[in-house]
Amino acid sequence: MEIVSIKTGKAPAAIGPYSQAVRAGDQLYCSGQIPLLPDGTLVKGGIGEQTRQVMANLAAVLEAAGTDFNRVVKTTIYLVDLADFAEVNEIYGACFGDNPPARATVQVSALPKGVGVEIDAVAVLG
Numbered sequence: 174m175e176i177v178s179i180k181t182g183k184a185p186a187a188i189g190p191y192s193q194a195v196r197a198g199d200q201l202y203c204s205g206q207i208p209l210l211p212d213g214t215l216v217k218g219g220i221g222e223q224t225r226q227v228m229a230n231l232a233a234v235l236e237a238a239g240t241d242f243n244r245v246v247k248t249t250i251y252l253v254d255l256a257d258f259a260e261v262n263e264i265y266g267a268c269f270g271d272n273p274p275a276r277a278t279v280q281v282s283a284l285p286k287g288v289g290v291e292i293d294a295v296a297v298l299g
Contacts, residue, residue, distance in 0.1 A: 174198045181237035184230040185209035188285065193234045196298065201238050205251065205293040206230040207285055220257040220289045224264040227292050232268070240296050242268050247295040250278040254289065261290055 179194035179201070180186075187193060187204065194203040208216040208223035209230070216226040235241050250261060258278065266273065274294070284291050 179234060179238045181233050183211055183233035183237070185211055185213050188213075194238055196238055199298045201235070201240060201244075201294075201296040201298055203231060203234050203294040203296070205249075205291040206234070207288045207291045209286070215286055215288070220254075221260055221264060223288060223290050224261045227290055228264065228268050231292060231294055235294070235296060238296070238298065240298055243270060243272075244296045244298065245269070245274045245294050246297055247275045248277075249293050250276065251281045251284060251291040252278065252289065253281060253284055255280045257289060265292070 174197060177196045178192040179196060181193060184193055184206065191204050194201055206227045208226040210216055210226065216222055232242065235245070250265065252258065252261065
């Protein structure tokens with residue numbers, strides 16, 4: 174099975190020793206995205222603006238791999254404050270159609286760069 178690193182300039186570069194996504198056979202594993210603009214600067218605003226940027230980053234990584242949100246089968250949402258769940262859920266849900274992926278949502282004590290949300294995804298290709 175061929176393993177290929179996916180990279181796009183339409184999403185922020187990895188801030189550590191990892192790939193934006195990795196394709197392994199017909200599966201795509203997207204690293205967690207935080208609300209950074211493609212140039213690496215932190216998006217301004219609250220949890221709504223942060224979530225929109227995270228989803229835009231995921232969309233760009235999925236596109237670079239030749240897929241989209243319709244092929245996502247699993248996500249994990251990491252929140253610093255579960256009180257943000259309803260707002261994040263509304264924005265997140267708008268990205269998926271009538272067949273949303275499996276998902277876990279967890280509260281964490283902190284995220285990189287002091288952001289409030291991070292989301293990763295697994296998709297199928299082909």
